[in-house]
Amino acid sequence: MTIQFNKETFRDDYSFRNSDWAIKRFPFPFHEDSYMYSVNMEQHRGGPPGSVYEKRFDVDEHYLAEMEDRAIVLAEDPLRCQSLPHMTLAGWDTLELIMTCKSEDYPDLFELHRDGKRWRWVNKPMGIDHSFTFLDETTLPCGPLEYITRQTQGDFAVLDQRDEMLWMDAGTVTTQADWSLDFDIGMNFFEWHAPVPMAHELGIFKRALKFLLNVQQGAPARRLNWTMTVNPLLDTSPENYHKWGIQKTTLTPENIGAKQHLRVELQTFFRLPRSNALLFPIRCYLIAFQDIVSVPKWGRRLHRVVRDLPDELATYKGFIANRPMMLDYLGQYDDGRPTSPGIWPDLETEPPLDMGR
Amino acid sequence: MSKFQFPESIASRPTYGSLKSRPGKAHLMIADAEGAEAILDLAAQDAGLMAKSHVIYIPSGSGAGLSERLRGLKPAQYYEGPSYAAAVPRIRRVLSDAHMGLQVYLCGTEGLMGQAMNEATAAGIPHSAIQTEHRGSIARRMQCVHCKGITENVTTDPFVCAHCGLNLFVRDHYSRRLAAFQGVCIDAEDPGNVPNPVELYK
Amino acid sequence: MTAAPQNTKAGAEKIAVTVSAVVPLNDLVTRFEFTRPDGAAFPPFSAGAHTVVEMRDQGRTRLNPYSLMSDPSDPSIYAISVRRDDQGRGGSLFMHRNVKVGDAMTLTYPVNLFSLDLRGRKHVFLAGGIGITPFMAMIAQLEQSNGNWELHYACRSEALGTYADQLRSHYPNKVHVYFDDQNQAIGLEDLLDGQPLGTHVYVCGPKGMIDWVHTTAAEHGWPSENVHSEEFLAPQPGKPFEVRLCKSDITIQVGEHESLLEAMERCGVDAPFLCRGGACGQCETDVVEADGEFVHRDHWLDDDDHACGKKIMPCVSRFVGKTLVLDR
Ligand code: HEM
Numbered sequence: 001m002t003i004q005f006n007k008e009t010f011r012d013d014y015s016f017r018n019s020d021w022a023i024k025r026f027p028f029p030f031h032e033d034s035y036m037y038s039v040n041m042e043q044h045r046g047g048p049p050g051s052v053y054e055k056r057f058d059v060d061e062h063y064l065a066e067m068e069d070r071a072i073v074l075a076e077d078p079l080r081c082q083s084l085p086h087m088t089l090a091g092w093d094t095l096e097l098i099m100t101c102k103s104e105d106y107p108d109l110f111e112l113h114r115d116g117k118r119w120r121w122v123n124k125p126m127g128i129d130h131s132f133t134f135l136d137e138t139t140l141p142c143g144p145l146e147y148i149t150r151q152t153q154g155d156f157a158v159l160d161q162r163d164e165m166l167w168m169d170a171g172t173v174t175t176q177a178d179w180s181l182d183f184d185i186g187m188n189f190f191e192w193h194a195p196v197p198m199a200h201e202l203g204i205f206k207r208a209l210k211f212l213l214n215v216q217q218g219a220p221a222r223r224l225n226w227t228m229t230v231n232p233l234l235d236t237s238p239e240n241y242h243k244w245g246i247q248k249t250t251l252t253p254e255n256i257g258a259k260q261h262l263r264v265e266l267q268t269f270f271r272l273p274r275s276n277a278l279l280f281p282i283r284c285y286l287i288a289f290q291d292i293v294s295v296p297k298w299g300r301r302l303h304r305v306v307r308d309l310p311d312e313l314a315t316y317k318g319f320i321a322n323r324p325m326m327l328d329y330l331g332q333y334d335d336g337r338p339t340s341p342g343i344w345p346d347l348e349t350e351p352p353l354d355m356g357r
Numbered sequence: 358m359s360k361f362q363f364p365e366s367i368a369s370r371p372t373y374g375s376l377k378s379r380p381g382k383a384h385l386m387i388a389d390a391e392g393a394e395a396i397l398d399l400a401a402q403d404a405g406l407m408a409k410s411h412v413i414y415i416p417s418g419s420g421a422g423l424s425e426r427l428r429g430l431k432p433a434q435y436y437e438g439p440s441y442a443a444a445v446p447r448i449r450r451v452l453s454d455a456h457m458g459l460q461v462y463l464c465g466t467e468g469l470m471g472q473a474m475n476e477a478t479a480a481g482i483p484h485s486a487i488q489t490e491h492r493g494s495i496a497r498r499m500q501c502v503h504c505k506g507i508t509e510n511v512t513t514d515p516f517v518c519a520h521c522g523l524n525l526f527v528r529d530h531y532s533r534r535l536a537a538f539q540g541v542c543i544d545a546e547d548p549g550n551v552p553n554p555v556e557l558y559k
Numbered sequence: 560m561t562a563a564p565q566n567t568k569a570g571a572e573k574i575a576v577t578v579s580a581v582v583p584l585n586d587l588v589t590r591f592e593f594t595r596p597d598g599a600a601f602p603p604f605s606a607g608a609h610t611v612v613e614m615r616d617q618g619r620t621r622l623n624p625y626s627l628m629s630d631p632s633d634p635s636i637y638a639i640s641v642r643r644d645d646q647g648r649g650g651s652l653f654m655h656r657n658v659k660v661g662d663a664m665t666l667t668y669p670v671n672l673f674s675l676d677l678r679g680r681k682h683v684f685l686a687g688g689i690g691i692t693p694f695m696a697m698i699a700q701l702e703q704s705n706g707n708w709e710l711h712y713a714c715r716s717e718a719l720g721t722y723a724d725q726l727r728s729h730y731p732n733k734v735h736v737y738f739d740d741q742n743q744a745i746g747l748e749d750l751l752d753g754q755p756l757g758t759h760v761y762v763c764g765p766k767g768m769i770d771w772v773h774t775t776a777a778e779h780g781w782p783s784e785n786v787h788s789e790e791f792l793a794p795q796p797g798k799p800f801e802v803r804l805c806k807s808d809i810t811i812q813v814g815e816h817e818s819l820l821e822a823m824e825r826c827g828v829d830a831p832f833l834c835r836g837g838a839c840g841q842c843e844t845d846v847v848e849a850d851g852e853f854v855h856r857d858h859w860l861d862d863d864d865h866a867c868g869k870k871i872m873p874c875v876s877r878f879v880g881k882t883l884v885l886d887r
């Protein structure tokens with residue numbers, strides 16, 4: 001299908017909306033009625049047709065709007081995209097991987113023509129037709145990582161692998177769940193995860209690291225992570241927290257269905273061939289509560305997850321103060337019926353909401 | 358009291374050891390204030406060490422009485438500077454033609470150790486190969502995550518950013534690259550509601 | 560989450576290739592070059608990477624890892640150089656005796672356990688004998704990026720100095736060759752002394768040489784992070800073994816080159832998994848009975864679990880012994 005790109009914003013008037021198509025394919029992150037951190041990683045080798053897992057880099061109706069939002073953020077704060085000097089090769093790796101995947105997976109939108117080192121890249125949605133010399137920075141308007149991530153949805157961390165450890169030595173980060181690339185750049189896997197509660201004690205990071213060190217070329221992996229955001233604000237950065245933090249206090253029982261968003265990150269892991277670095281795309285999907293509850297199974301389950309989430313996690317994710325109001329809202333969509341296992345909406349098989357009582 | 362036991366914290370927060378003499382032809386020691394005591398202790402471990410050592414010392418007030426004793430160790434080279442900033446060109450010069458095998462010892466305040474660590478790692482020494490020992494003040498170098506300005510010598514939580522004036526709370530999240538802890542706006546969700554500053558570790 | 564369906568192959572991805580050249584270099588070493596039958600470009604690789612060559616040797620499959628020694632910037636071929644080992648397990652003999660131009664073979668995608676530290680101000684390579692191969696690729700890669708490098712290469716004799724002449728004539732100022740039979744040896748202590756900060760040393764050769772370099776560097780105050788050696792973790796096949804799955808009520812055979820999890824899947828048993836790499840814990844399976852030794856390779860179970868023999872992670876771990884019964 002050809003994608004209709006939305007005209008929408010992730011700031012000011014917040015005109016962001018999900019179509020019915022986007023709601024049905026939303027990566028709902030809970031496979032059961034409760035949630036705790038785990039080493040929830042699996043291979044990234046496709047998924048059901050039309051799902052966000054199908055392609056290596058998912059492109060959806062928000063593509064152009066997200067790229068406009070990224071351009072605004074980078075213009076205001078160039079420190080959101082940084083690359084330590086030894087990471088330039090990994091930047092080219094990233095460019096090559098994304099151009100190859102997108103031109104193969106979306107031939108109607110993207111084209112890559114290679115003639116030795118002379119490459120021509122066509123990005124039809126963004127109106128780009130650009131010839132350059134692979135591995136020659138002087139033929140691009142900016143570094144290779146910045147060039148391609150200005151054209152690809154999601155944040156990107158690029159991890160150098162040395163001494164049995166991953167080091168966050170480059171990235172483009174404008175749609176983050178409240179962490180700063182400028183602060184974290186140069187840290188190792190345990191250091192940048194330092195603020196996360198409970199997971200260190202559960203041994204999750206140790207196991208996850210061992211797995212990631214072993215991710216091989218041609219065999220990418222993925223996992224989901226989630227948090228909550230008031231208003232469809234992509235750039236929930238610490239840098240701007242003094243400006244957006246106040247929005248968390250604007251929820252009311254009347255507006256919560258439209259304003260409160262579940263924020264899900266589809267995180268993937270690719271070994272980069274020329275640099276042996278690891279690419280970590282973090283693709284953010286937003287959905288309003290009122291759209292989640294349109295899927296009965298998801299409404300029931302989200303209520304139970306939010307209700308039973310340990311306080312440490314609700315605090316870390318920044319919604320402990322709003323949790324009671326969320327539960328009042330979500331409770332209306334939980335009739336206590338059992339839910340089917342797995343993440344899929346199961347619209348045909350799950351019963352409609354029954355609040356008859 | 359010049360030694361302070363920092364409570365256990367998150368993985369990004371640096372921890373400090375006590376300096377041990379290591380094999381190597383050349384040794385670089387950088388200290389401020391009470392950090393001089395750690396060098397005195399180190400010198401006592403290994404009689405031959407100081408003759409191979411270059412000491413860079415910033416007394417900064419509380420170290421005044423220690424200079425003489427450091428000089429008395431007869432290091433191969435001794436420098437005393439009025440501030441860390443004044444010592445930086447010298448540190449860079451020394452590192453620029455140092456060789457692999459150089460041992461680096463940092464001691465004193467967290468701000469000094471963090472900044473000198475940065476110079477040494479930028480010169481090509483892995484941070485895990487650099488020894489550190491904390492002595493003296495527990496004041497912190499803080500980066501304001503909002504305006505990026507660094508406020509030196511922060512001793513209370515919260516504190517006021519010396520650059521943009523926001524009220525910031527003190528995190529233990531630490532960046533080696535910036536040699537600073539992270540400060541984050543404390544009243545973003547409730548403007549004006551700023552708790553009274555409390556001394557760190559009190 | 561499990562957004563299956565998935566393609567559930569384990570291990571590194573594979574590439575079908577054709578042998579395009581077999582070039583004897585001296586009495587012991589031969590270079591093998593590969594192209595792809597469909598003419599496609601090879602996946603790019605980073606210098607220091609190896610590929611695992613699958614050999615079909617009279618009904619048995621051999622899997623040997625070899626460093627890729629071709630220029631990483633040339634996607635049209637992959638090349639390896641193989642030293643004949645008359646005492647070895649037979650892989651190198653098979654390559655030398657049986658592999659001919661035009662043969663179809665299978666390689667794995669490149670895996671790098673010996674990568675350059677790209678922050679290095681200077682890279683010093685120390686090669687012993689056939690240990691020269693990864694440095695051929697590293698030199699090519701650094702030449703592309705104007706890297707600062709030098710090579711010290713110890714060989715038995717001029718006649719066995721694989722690539723020594725070629726390297727010396729290309730890079731006369733950077734390559735230093737030492738011949739054992741002329742009583743020449745790498746002067747390691749002098750070499751380590753006086754290197755600028757940010758220098759990295761890489762060693763590939765016999766185990767004794769690797770240990771010597773690590774020890775000497777440590778004695779001279781070098782941080783361990785600046786001394787690199789190839790830790791050759793061959794792929795981890797194992798002896799075939801038999802397993803009884805009591806819930807499914809079948810007995811299955813696990814082959815040499817498949818995991819226990821793959822064998823279960825092959826036999827139609829629906830076994831859980833997520834990561835297939837020993838990290839996520841999904842495939843954890845209870846042991847009902849065991850008479851033999853477990854070969855635990857996961858990062859999930861702790862040491863106590865490994866010791867008590869009550870659990871196994873079928874995606875990576877194996878078993879050697881008489882009887883194994885699993886609760887699956
Ligand atoms: C190598 C790629 C990865 C990068 C670059 C990365 C980065 C991050 C960052 C920057 C944070 C925010 C920390 C903060 O509060 O400042 C975070 C949170 C977290 N990460 Fe990762 N991560 C990676 C892989 C993983 C993996 C494989 C796991 C697997 C279990 C994981 C689990 C978590 C968890 C549980 C959180 C807390 C999230 C929440 O509750 O909202 N991360 N990660």
Ligand code: FES
Pocket residue numbers: 831832833834835836837838839840841842843857859872873874875
């Ligand atoms: S499938 Fe993840 S540990 Fe076995």
